[in-house]
Amino acid sequence: MNNIELNEKEQITAITYGDTFSLYDEKSFDEFIEPFYIRLEKNNIDKNIFEGKRCLDAGCGGGRGSILMAQCGADKVIGVDFSETNLNSCRERAKQKGFSNLSFEQHSLTDLPFDDESFDIVWCNGVLMHTSDPDKCLQEITRVLKKNGYLWLYVYGSGGVYWSMVDWVRKTLCDVDVKDCIYQLRIMEIPIRRIAEWIDDWFAGYLRRYTNSDVKNRLKELGFENAERLNYGTVYDTSQRRQVADEDEIALMGEGDLRYFCQKTGEPVGNQFRLPDNNGKGSLFTEPEIVLHLIEPLEEISKNLAILESKWGHPIPTYKIIVCGSIHRKVRSLLENEEQFDIQSLSEHLNRVNLLIKENTSE
Numbered sequence: 001m002n003n004i005e006l007n008e009k010e011q012i013t014a015i016t017y018g019d020t021f022s023l024y025d026e027k028s029f030d031e032f033i034e035p036f037y038i039r040l041e042k043n044n045i046d047k048n049i050f051e052g053k054r055c056l057d058a059g060c061g062g063g064r065g066s067i068l069m070a071q072c073g074a075d076k077v078i079g080v081d082f083s084e085t086n087l088n089s090c091r092e093r094a095k096q097k098g099f100s101n102l103s104f105e106q107h108s109l110t111d112l113p114f115d116d117e118s119f120d121i122v123w124c125n126g127v128l129m130h131t132s133d134p135d136k137c138l139q140e141i142t143r144v145l146k147k148n149g150y151l152w153l154y155v156y157g158s159g160g161v162y163w164s165m166v167d168w169v170r171k172t173l174c175d176v177d178v179k180d181c182i183y184q185l186r187i188m189e190i191p192i193r194r195i196a197e198w199i200d201d202w203f204a205g206y207l208r209r210y211t212n213s214d215v216k217n218r219l220k221e222l223g224f225e226n227a228e229r230l231n232y233g234t235v236y237d238t239s240q241r242r243q244v245a246d247e248d249e250i251a252l253m254g255e256g257d258l259r260y261f262c263q264k265t266g267e268p269v270g271n272q273f274r275l276p277d278n279n280g281k282g283s284l285f286t287e288p289e290i291v292l293h294l295i296e297p298l299e300e301i302s303k304n305l306a307i308l309e310s311k312w313g314h315p316i317p318t319y320k321i322i323v324c325g326s327i328h329r330k331v332r333s334l335l336e337n338e339e340q341f342d343i344q345s346l347s348e349h350l351n352r353v354n355l356l357i358k359e360n361t362s363e
């Protein structure tokens with residue numbers, strides 16, 4: 001499938017994204033782009049900044065960044081990804097959208113074949129924390145960016161209720177095959193946007209999260225002298241939720257999504273603040289009590305799933321997928337609600353799920 005040699009985790013990552021992005025129809029793809037327009041506008045970034053520019057979509061996935069930049073008037077966009085399936089999806093999408101100034105190439109971001117300072121804008125959205133060497137990739141995309149060029153960067157922020165739930169799901173589904181899971185969710189007619197989000201979080205080979213200070217320090221050191229996170233976005237962006245929040249809400253959102261649109265105004269000055277790895281966790285981060293409280297009911301659910309599994313005497317992947325989907329959907333719907341995050345409602349949901357599994361074990 002691939003000309004690039006991928007390690008085991010990267011192979012899972014390639015399937016995780018390749019097999020979900022290829023499912024998008026045009027309508028759901030357009031909906032998938034829409035949040036970018038909201039984020040640009042809310043953070044006062046003029047979308048005309050792409051006009052006439054030579055842009056790199058680093059880790060292009062299904063191509064939504066590429067299409068966005070083309071729609072905003074980019075002169076040329078090159079999308080790069082290590083998944084051949086994704087590159088094919090991108091090529092078809094560009095054709096469907098009528099853009100002939102987009103091309104897609106298979107490379108790893110750890111080693112880009114482009115000259116120094118050859119792009120006006122680099123778009124790297126939701127990619128670095130999924131790579132085998134995020135810091136190396138960040139250095140590479142900085143290298144190919146022109147002096148005074150702009151970098152759009154999105155990485156996950158550490159901590160908070162969402163990632164606690166995701167970490168639990170990843171443990172629960174560690175013996176489930178990603179392809180089987182995608183088929184089961186499709187059979188259940190889960191909307192494609194949800195499938196893509198769940199599979200991304202549940203199975204991506206690497207899933208690091210960072211603090212703003214770790215990323216900001218590194219960006220400044222690499223020459224983005226005025227790098228500051230973008231605070232605003234859609235209602236469910238955890239960075240946005242932190243803006244209109246009390247202490248509990250801030251604790252529940254953790255560090256919040258980390259997005260930057262920053263200009264390379266200086267030269268790299270050293271390597272003191274490399275992006276941290278900490279055994280694949282990213283930045284060190286201490287969860288507040290309010291988030292730690294969720295661990296107990298989740299552990300209860302794990303215990304009862306294990307009892308059910310031993311009662312039936314065989315693995316129960318589908319059962320686990322249904323449970324994980326139910327919990328993920330609940331957390332997401334609470335995030336999408338404009339009200340304060342309703343932690344009580346989440347606790348009640350976890351208890352209900354737990355009671356049902358327990359009832360099932362004792363039948």
Ligand SMILES: C[S@@+](CC[C@H](N)C(=O)[O-])C[C@H]1O[C@@H](n2cnc3c(N)ncnc32)[C@H](O)[C@@H]1O
Nearest residue numbers: 017059060061081082083108109125126127131
């Ligand atoms: C979460 S997706 C983001 C896709 C896209 N940027 C978006 O916002 O929709 C991450 C993408 O990074 C790609 N990827 C991960 N590691 C990579 C690497 N080392 N080199 C190139 N692509 C990589 C994956 O194949 C996947 O398509």
